[in-house]
Each structure stands twice: as C-alpha cells, then as structure tokens.
Amino acid sequence: MSGRWKVEELNVGGVHEATFYPNPVADSGFRFRATHLDGKRAPKVVLCNDERIPPGTPCQVRITVMTRPDRTDRGVVEVELVKALPFRLEGVWLDPIVSKKLQILLESGLNVLLDGPQGCGKTVIAKAIAKALGLEFVFFNCAAVVEATDFLATVQVRASSTGAPVTDFVKTDFLAALERASTEPHRRFLVFLDELNRCQETARNVLMPALDASRRVYNPITNGFLPIPDNVQFIAAVNRGSEFSGTFGIDAAQLDRFAPIHMSYPPPSEEVKLLSNRHPEVQKKLVETVVAVADKVRMSPELSSGLSVRATDEVCIVLKHPLMEGNERALLAEVLKSSFCGRFPGRPEDPGSDAGIVWAIVEAALSES
Numbered sequence: 602m603s604g605r606w607k608v609e610e611l612n613v614g615g616v617h618e619a620t621f622y623p624n625p626v627a628d629s630g631f632r633f634r635a636t637h638l639d640g641k642r643a644p645k646v647v648l649c650n651d652e653r654i655p656p657g658t659p660c661q662v663r664i665t666v667m668t669r670p671d672r673t674d675r676g677v678v679e680v681e682l683v684k685a686l687p688f689r690l691e692g693v694w695l696d697p698i699v700s701k702k703l704q705i706l707l708e709s710g711l712n713v714l715l716d717g718p719q720g721c722g723k724t725v726i727a728k729a730i731a732k733a734l735g736l737e738f739v740f741f742n743c744a745a746v747v748e749a750t751d752f753l754a755t756v757q758v759r760a761s762s763t764g765a766p767v768t769d770f771v772k773t774d775f776l777a778a779l780e781r782a783s784t785e786p787h788r789r790f791l792v793f794l795d796e797l798n799r800c801q802e803t804a805r806n807v808l809m810p811a812l813d814a815s816r817r818v819y820n821p822i823t824n825g826f827l828p829i830p831d832n833v834q835f836i837a838a839v840n841r842g843s844e845f846s847g848t849f850g851i852d853a854a855q856l857d858r859f860a861p862i863h864m865s866y867p868p869p870s871e872e873v874k875l876l877s878n879r880h881p882e883v884q885k886k887l888v889e890t891v892v893a894v895a896d897k898v899r900m901s902p903e904l905s906s907g908l909s910v911r912a913t914d915e916v917c918i919v920l921k922h923p924l925m926e927g928n929e930r931a932l933l934a935e936v937l938k939s940s941f942c943g944r945f946p947g948r949p950e951d952p953g954s955d956a957g958i959v960w961a962i963v964e965a966a967l968s969e970s
C-alpha cells in the first residue's frame with residue numbers, strides 16, 4: 602500500500618502497523634521514530650518510547666496522543682506498542698520457524714551462524730534480513746583471508762619517490778564499517794562473514810574477541826584494539842556440503858560464539874513458486890519437473906555435495922531463452938545434463954562418478970514424468 606494519511610483519518614486508539622528506527626533527534630524524549638503507518642506515509646512523525654520496540658521490525662502500535670491535529674506541518678503522533686510482528690523477507694524463502702528464531706536471535710544481539718548446503722540461500726537471506734531490518738549490509742568473504750590481519754586491512758607495497766618500497770595498509774570493508782558504526786551510531790550494520798570455515802583457523806582467532814563480550818578487535822593499522830559498537834551485528838555462513846560429517850573445521854570455542862541456524866533447500870513447492878515468479882515464461886509444469894529432479898538429486902545418499910537453487914534457476918534461464926522456443930521439453934534432458942551433472946565431479950557417461958549418478962537420477966526421473 603502506498604499514499605498518505607490525512608490527519609483527520611487517524612484517531613487516538615487506532616491500531617496500525619509501523620516500523621521504527623532509532624530517533625535521530627536525541628533530545629526529543631522518544632527513542633524510536635517511524636514515518637509510515639500501515640505502509641502509508643503518516644501526516645506527522647510517529648514516535649514511541651517503548652524500549653521493547655525492535656528497530657527495523659514491523660510492530661503493531663496504538664495511537665495514544667496526536668498533538669496539533671489542526672495542523673499538518675506541526676505536531677507528532679505518539680503511539681504505544683501493542684506487539685512486535687514477524688519480519689517479512691522479500692523474494693526469498695525461509696522456513697517460518699527458522700525465520701522467527703532468527704528474528705529473536707538478532708533482536709537479542711546474538712551472532713548467528715547460518716549452516717547449510719551450497720546454494721540454499723544463506724547469502725540472499727542475510728541480504729534480505731539486512732533490508733527487512735534497515736541494516737547496512739557489509740559482505741566479507743572469509744575465504745580470501747590468509748593472515749589474521751586480512752580481516753581488517755590488506756597490505757599493498759608500492760615504490761616511494763626514492764624508489765624504496767613502501768607498505769600501505771588498505772582498510773577492508775569490514776574495518777570501514779566498524780569505523781562508520783562508531784561515528785554513525787544511528788545506523789545499524791550487518792556484517793556478513795561468508796565462508797567462515799574456509800579461512801585459516803589462526804586467522805579466525807583474531808575474530809574471537811569481536812564475537813564475545815569483549816567486543817573488540819585488533820587493528821593492525823593503529824596497532825591497537827578497535828571496539829565493536831552495539832550497532833554492529835554479525836551473521837556468518839558455513840557450507841559443509843550435504844555429507845553432514847558433523848564438522849566443518851571451526852573449533853568448539855569459535856562455534857560457541859554463534860547461535861547456530863541450520864538451513865536446507867526450500868521444499869519443492871516453495872522452490873517452484875520462487876522459480877515461477879522469476880521465470881513466468883517457463884511453463885509451470887516444466888518448472889515442477891526441474892525441481893522434482895533436483896529434489897531427487899539432493900536426496901541421494903551417494904552424493905557428497907548438494908545441488909544449489911542456482912542450478913535450478915540456471916535451467917529456467919536456459920529453457921526460457923528464445924533459442925529454446927518450442928523445444929523446451931525435448932531439450933530438458935540435455936539442459937539438465939549440463940546444468941546438473943556438470944556441477945559434480947566425473948562424467949555423466951561414467952556411472953561410477955558423481956556426475957554419472959546424477960545422470961542416472963535425471964534419466965529415471967524424466968522417464969517417470
């Protein structure tokens with residue numbers, strides 16, 4: 602819904618939905634401010650001082666006071682909290698129970714570890730959470746970290762005017778965000794530590810005090826400790842394939858600093874909805890077939906890695922291309938061979954290889970359908 606409320610349409614006692622953020626006017630006596638009610642622009646700023654308000658998450662509120670109802674350019678709408686509502690993630694699928702747990706963990710300021718097979722949506726979901734909660738999303742790829750200092754700075758060597766080598770420290774996005782968080786306390790930052798299990802354990806250790814109550818991290822540029830302000834939240838992601846070996850190389854003390862959230866692929870009906878929304882040009886029946894085959898591949902106990910939603914998405918992109926017109930179903934087997942089997946080691950013709958196992962699943966599923 603969009604548009605604007607007229608002052609006379611709002612009444613004391615009226616119940617509406619609003620999303621609050623910290624009030625930038627520090628001395629107003631109200632901690633939180635919103636600009637919209639039920640998705641429509643409010644005629645005056647909406648204020649609430651209830652400390653239970655979860656910033657960035659929709660809430661149901663009741664109007665308690667409307668000052669200067671005679672004016673549209675003055676006055677405020679004061680509200681009280683009725684209840685917090687679940688956040689809504691747009692364009693992604695997340696199990697509703699997991700979504701609620703995630704919301705509670707984030708509201709409580711806990712670090713979250715998303716653990717799930719490749720391409721099940723860890724990154725898109727973290728981004729969608731940042732958007733839903735009004736947080737600035739800071740992506741950090743831990744797989745590129747070799748030395749502990751790489752989290753905060755990269756070292757670049759250049760020639761000085763005399764020709765002697767000079768070492769410069771260049772801030773990473775992570776460090777830049779921590780610094781901005783200190784100077785811009787009204788903004789909130791979500792630092793996404795992707796592929797946390799892919800960096801050296803010794804390097805990861807530098808993050809330990811950032812993730813516990815110490816809330817500080819060593820800054821190699823200043824050779825001192827940088828405090829991590831409260832307006833910084835961490836979500837990390839790990840990918841342990843589908844073998845669920847029980848370990849992904851992060852030691853117990855590091856793991857203990859995160860609240861774990863286990864994710865899996867969307868159920869087939871939800872994946873069909875996602876793909877059909879993105880690719881309305883592809884017949885729904887065909888999307889259902891693609892997802893059903895992917896589901897069989899994912900369920901196979903013989904394969905050691907998953908089959909991402911990227912793969913099913915890629916198949917739809919190929920199938921809807923004008924070059925495929927009229928031939929979609931006929932070419933489906935070939936498209937699945939390259940997009941599904943091609944993601945696994947070996948060759949489709951070799952039944953002993955992972956690619957061969959996937960090809961056997963594809964052929965069997967297509968002949969059934």
Ligand SMILES: Nc1ncnc2c1ncn2[C@@H]1O[C@H](COP(=O)(O)OP(=O)(O)OP(=O)(O)O)[C@@H](O)[C@H]1O
Nearest residue numbers: 692693694718719720721722723724725840910911
């Ligand atoms: N739950 C989901 N909801 C919506 N889209 C999804 C979901 N899961 C996967 N996708 C789609 O698949 C693509 C891959 O998702 P994403 O990069 O978030 O996966 P990932 O779990 O972070 O993968 P990786 O382990 O490889 O980092 C996304 O671009 C998105 O299009």
Ligand SMILES: [Mg+2]
Nearest residue numbers: 723724795838
């Ligand atoms: Mg990812």
